[in-house]
Amino acid sequence: MTNPTPRPFVVALGGTLKPDSSTEKALVLALKGAEAVGAEVKLIAGAQLDMPLFNPSTSDRCDAAREMVETLRRADGIILGSPGYHGSISGLVKNALDYTEDMREDENPYFHGRPVGSVATGAGWQGAVNTLTALRNIVHALRGWNTPMGVAVNTIEPVFAPDGSCLDPKIAAMLDQMGREIATAARARAILEQAEAQHDA
Numbered sequence: 001m002t003n004p005t006p007r008p009f010v011v012a013l014g015g016t017l018k019p020d021s022s023t024e025k026a027l028v029l030a031l032k033g034a035e036a037v038g039a040e041v042k043l044i045a046g047a048q049l050d051m052p053l054f055n056p057s058t059s060d061r062c063d064a065a066r067e068m069v070e071t072l073r074r075a076d077g078i079i080l081g082s083p084g085y086h087g088s089i090s091g092l093v094k095n096a097l098d099y100t101e102d103m104r105e106d107e108n109p110y111f112h113g114r115p116v117g118s119v120a121t122g123a124g125w126q127g128a129v130n131t132l133t134a135l136r137n138i139v140h141a142l143r144g145w146n147t148p149m150g151v152a153v154n155t156i157e158p159v160f161a162p163d164g165s166c167l168d169p170k171i172a173a174m175l176d177q178m179g180r181e182i183a184t185a186a187r188a189r190a191i192l193e194q195a196e197a198q199h200d201a
Contacts, residue, residue: 008186010034010179011071014081014093014119015045022121025160026153026175027081030119033179034077039186044068044096045081054098061102069102076186077115078144079179084122084131089138100142111144115185117178118146121153128152147185149178 012031015024024045031041051065061069072078080097082089103110118135122128132152139146151174153159159168166172 006076006187006190008034008039008076008183008190009042009074010039010077010079010182010186011042011044011075012079012081013044013049013068013072013096014079015049016083016090016092017046017050019046020162020164021046021083022153022155022160023081023083023119025164025166026119026121026151026171027079028164029166029172029175030079030081030117030151030179030182033176034079034183035179036176037180037183037187039077039179039183042071044071049092049096051095051099054095054101056101061099065099065102068096069099072100072111073103073106075114076190077117077182078111079117079119079182080135080139081119081121082131082135084120084127087127087130088134089120089131097138097142110142111139113189114144115147115182115189116142116144117182118150119153119175119178120151121155121159123154123156125152125154128154145185147178147181149174149181151175151178 012027082093120131
């Protein structure tokens with residue numbers, strides 16, 4: 001009897017404190033791509049990221065920080081999203097990612113071995129691309145695997161409708177592809193780990 005194919009858990013993290021920001025809408029569309037190929041998905045965005053500045057000298061954490069870290073620990077794949085602020089990622093997103101330092105001593109520290117996609121939005125290509133590059137560098141530092149598809153979104157013209165749909169077919173296709181890449185890679189990794197565990201048993 002064969003084991004069922006593992007269902008990957010994909011978490012998207014990012015956005016701004018502005019409800020339904022462009023970044024958050026992009027993350028939702030990427031999660032839909034992951035969901036379309038069988039992933040369980042969760043979004044951590046907006047007010048959920050409104051946490052105190054990360055303090056490495058204490059283990060005291062607010063409920064939102066503890067919940068975020070525990071969710072990231074369970075994630076098989078991750079999507080990061082940030083607006084471009086002054087040529088790089090926002091302080092809100094950077095502070096949230098600083099809390100992954102609490103995962104330093106885990107068996108698989110930080111984002112170790114997991115596929116991670118990045119989405120950056122900005123009012124102009126320079127800011128969006130710089131921010132995307134910054135996110136992908138952070139993924140390397142956190143020991144994650146950058147997906148081939150990273151998405152920079154120029155919001156100088158309207159890209160997303162009020163209902164969250166994407167007005168640009170190319171951007172919509174890239175977000176969908178990235179979500180699918182993450183879920184597929186996460187599932188393949190889970191199948192390999194399952195096979196290795198059966199071999200060792």
